[in-house]
Structure formats: structure tokens, C-alpha cells
Amino acid sequence: MSVIILLLIASISVAALFLAAFIWSVRNGQYDDEVAPAVRILFDDKPAASAADTIVPDKNIQP
Template identity: 60%
Template sequence: MSVIYILLTISIIIAIVFFFAFIMAVKNGQYDDSYTPSVRMLFDDELVKETPKKADSTKKD
């Protein structure tokens, strides 16, 4: 039974260390995307379809 307590304690400590390492990596900009903004202008823009306006039924000719 004492082995379970030891393994649980060690696993919690390792989880805290990995969480701290992840937070530090995010704060230091490890996951910032510096490549995509430089090539964004090379991608085709999506075409925006305009919805046709309904004919005004009250319009008199």
C-alpha cells in the first residue's frame, strides 16, 4: 500500500514539473507562429458571394 502513495506522490510531482515547463514555454513565446504571417499574402483570398437584393415589390414603373 505504501508503494501506491509513493507512486502517486512522484506522478503528481512530475505532472507539476511538466505543467510549469509548459507555462514557461508559452510565456517565452515557444508557440508563437512567426512563419504564417510572412506567407499569408501568398494564399488566395476566399471569394465573398454577395446575396442578391430582392426586387422592391412596391416600386412603381
């Protein structure tokens, strides 16, 4: 019946993975603003119209 032990370990580690994902998402501030992300995704990215557009925003900013 050692297969049960294996299954147990597998199921708990999958659940633990989800727990870790949950804690990460809270810490990351994904629930801080519930309005902006939903709106932001609808904006179309226009092709670069001016020189200013070529600047790539720094993505590594943590609030």
C-alpha cells in the same frame, strides 16, 4: 500500501513538471511565431568572413 502513496507523489510531480514546462514555454513566447523558428534552424552558419562577425550577439534578450 504506502508504496501507492509514493507512486502517487512521483506521478503527480512528473506531471506537474510538464505543466510547469508548458507554462514556461508559453510565457517565453515560443508559440508567438510559428514560422520563423522552423526556417531559422535551416540557415547554415558561415565561418566569420569579416570583422563584424566576431561580435557575439547578446543572447539574453527577452522579447
